[in-house]
Amino acid sequence: MAKIKPSKGSPYARIMGVGGYRPTRVVPNEVILETIDSSDEWIRSRSGIATRHWASPEETVTAMSIEASGKAIADAGLSPQDIDGVIVATVSHFKQTPAVATEIADKLGTGKPAAFDISAGCAGFGYGLTLAKSMVIDGSASHVLVIGVERLSDLTDLTDRATAFLFGDGAGAVIVGPAKEPMIGPTVWGSEGDKSTTITQTVPWTDYRDGAVERFPAIMQEGQAVFRWAVFEMAKVAQQALDAAGISAHDLDVFIPHQANMRIIDSMVKTLKLPEHVTVARDVETTGNTSAASIPLAMERLLATGQAKSGDTALVIGFGAGLVYAATVVTLP
Numbered sequence: 001m002a003k004i005k006p007s008k009g010s011p012y013a014r015i016m017g018v019g020g021y022r023p024t025r026v027v028p029n030e031v032i033l034e035t036i037d038s039s040d041e042w043i044r045s046r047s048g049i050a051t052r053h054w055a056s057p058e059e060t061v062t063a064m065s066i067e068a069s070g071k072a073i074a075d076a077g078l079s080p081q082d083i084d085g086v087i088v089a090t091v092s093h094f095k096q097t098p099a100v101a102t103e104i105a106d107k108l109g110t111g112k113p114a115a116f117d118i119s120a121g122c123a124g125f126g127y128g129l130t131l132a133k134s135m136v137i138d139g140s141a142s143h144v145l146v147i148g149v150e151r152l153s154d155l156t157d158l159t160d161r162a163t164a165f166l167f168g169d170g171a172g173a174v175i176v177g178p179a180k181e182p183m184i185g186p187t188v189w190g191s192e193g194d195k196s197t198t199i200t201q202t203v204p205w206t207d208y209r210d211g212a213v214e215r216f217p218a219i220m221q222e223g224q225a226v227f228r229w230a231v232f233e234m235a236k237v238a239q240q241a242l243d244a245a246g247i248s249a250h251d252l253d254v255f256i257p258h259q260a261n262m263r264i265i266d267s268m269v270k271t272l273k274l275p276e277h278v279t280v281a282r283d284v285e286t287t288g289n290t291s292a293a294s295i296p297l298a299m300e301r302l303l304a305t306g307q308a309k310s311g312d313t314a315l316v317i318g319f320g321a322g323l324v325y326a327a328t329v330v331t332l333p
Contacts, residue, residue, distance in 0.1 A: 019071025048262020089124025122320025172296025
């Protein structure tokens with residue numbers, strides 16, 4: 001039997017740079033109230049959201065990704081030619097094939113990297129980060145661009161009182177590269193497919209194509225069921241990620257959960273008993289729920305505003321449609 005050479009990757013991986021892009025149009029709750037019977041006070045109290053960004057026709061999934069990626073590459077001190085892997089997490093790229101990652105890679109001028117899309121909802125960035133880490137350690141890539149990008153305004157039913165106010169658009173990106181010490185911890189991830197109907201697309205694309213429905217498919221969710229699951233089950237997953245990394249809540253500097261809902265974030269902080277010194281990302285207030293883009297966007301804002309700094313230890317956790325989840329501890333770039 002022939003012997004296969006072992007992989008020659010890096011012993012560890014790290015996040016080297018981060019970038020974000022938010023569409024120029026800012027949409028306050030007053031705009032949402034034009035199509036649903038609600039109030040600004042109710043939206044804020046239920047979700048913590050005051051504004052969100054909606055993309056223009058020109059701010060496509062590709063265009064937003066390129067903007068965020070360019071910033072991440074520059075932040076890492078690299079050039080596009082250094083990128084040999086591109087992973088895009090999204091649920092709002094409407095071409096089944098080819099993967100939008102290939103188009104983004106080409107327009108960035110990266111050469112011929114491995115490039116593919118993943119669909120893991122609001123946990124997509126965590127899934128992409130884990131895959132990128134494995135690629136760097138395995139040696140199949142040296143520098144991997146991980147993008148979370150969404151145009152959820154395209155999948156929002158503005159007449160649905162339960163979801164019309166939730167979603168926003170944007171793109172966040174990070175560069176994952178080699179490290180001499182552990183700077184991305186073990187990932188705790190999984191799925192609970194028996195709850196898949198709690199967050200889902202209203203109908204398949206084929207129903208719209210065939211005229212079975214007149215309304216373009218949108219995202220719907222069972223709010224209370226999702227809230228209970230996120231608060232109680234995801235706090236457990238977050239704790240498991242801390243345990244897997246060999247640290248406690250007191251060792252954390254930053255907590256960056258998926259920006260789904262301010263009440264969920266606050267409940268997780270309480271359940272995890274996070275100390276007061278831990279900075280908590282609350283980007284949802286002005287960005288809304290951007291699914292796969294929410295964690296890198298929140299990370300970029302914390303670093304840009306000085307609320308977090310390079311070298312800080314952060315717990316990140318994404319959770320959503322599937323229901324799927326992914327949590328890990330990282331060192332901020």
